[in-house]
Amino acid sequence: MNAATVLLLVDVQNDFLPGGRLAVPRGDEVVPIANRLAARFANVILTQDWHPANHVSFASHHPGRQPFETIELPYGRQVLWPDHCVQASRGAEFAAGLDVPHAQAVVRKGYHAHTDSYSALLEADRATPTGLAGMLRERAIRRVYVCGLATDFCVAFSAIDAQAAGFETWVIEDACRAIDTRGSLAAAHRALAAAGVRTVASEQI
Numbered sequence: 001m002n003a004a005t006v007l008l009l010v011d012v013q014n015d016f017l018p019g020g021r022l023a024v025p026r027g028d029e030v031v032p033i034a035n036r037l038a039a040r041f042a043n044v045i046l047t048q049d050w051h052p053a054n055h056v057s058f059a060s061h062h063p064g065r066q067p068f069e070t071i072e073l074p075y076g077r078q079v080l081w082p083d084h085c086v087q088a089s090r091g092a093e094f095a096a097g098l099d100v101p102h103a104q105a106v107v108r109k110g111y112h113a114h115t116d117s118y119s120a121l122l123e124a125d126r127a128t129p130t131g132l133a134g135m136l137r138e139r140a141i142r143r144v145y146v147c148g149l150a151t152d153f154c155v156a157f158s159a160i161d162a163q164a165a166g167f168e169t170w171v172i173e174d175a176c177r178a179i180d181t182r183g184s185l186a187a188a189h190r191a192l193a194a195a196g197v198r199t200v201a202s203e204q205i
C-alpha cells in the first residue's frame, strides 16, 4: 500500500486473546491475518491498551459492581471491565505471534486513570486527543485501514474517529473479532455505517 495509506492494528495484546483477562472469543485468529496484511503495508501503526492499575474502567475499582455492567461517569456511560492491559504487565504485551517488525509507531491509550479510551484518536471524554490524528495529518496519510481487537469497541471507535477526522477509513472485517456484550456488536455496525466507515475483506486489499 502506498505512502498515503496506513494500517492501524488495534490492541492485539495478550489480555484480549484466549486465556487473557478480557479474552475476545477467537481473538487469536486475527494474529496470522494481521501478519499477512501488515506485510503489504509500508505504513503500520499499532495501538496498545495501557491502563494504570486503578483505572476507572475496571469493575474492581467500583465496590459492588461486576464486569460488563455499565455506570455513568462524568463523560457518559462506561462499561466496566475485568482488570486488563495494566501498564507493563504480561497481559498488556503484544501477542507473541504478532510479527510486525516494521510497525512505525505504538499509540498507547487509556493511560489516564479517570478516562477510558477505546479510540486511538480521542479519549472517552471526547475532548482529549491522543495525538494520532496529528501524526497522520503531518505524514500526509489520507486512507486508514483498521483491524484487530475488539471489533465493537476499540476497532469501531478508532475507525469512526478516523473517518470523522477526515481520513477515508476502512474496517477489514475478517481481521477483527468482537466481544459482543449486550448488543455491542450490532450497535457498532450501526454506528460504523452511520459514520460512513467502509468495510472490506482482507483478500480484497
Ligand code: VGL
Pocket (backbone or CB within 6 Å): 010, 011, 016, 049, 081, 118, 149, 150, 151, 152, 153, 154, 155
Ligand atoms: C477494549 C474494552 C476495554 C478493546 C479495550 O481493545 O476493544 N475493549 N478496553
Ligand code: ZN
Pocket (backbone or CB within 6 Å): 049, 050, 051, 057, 084, 085, 110
Ligand atoms: Zn481497556
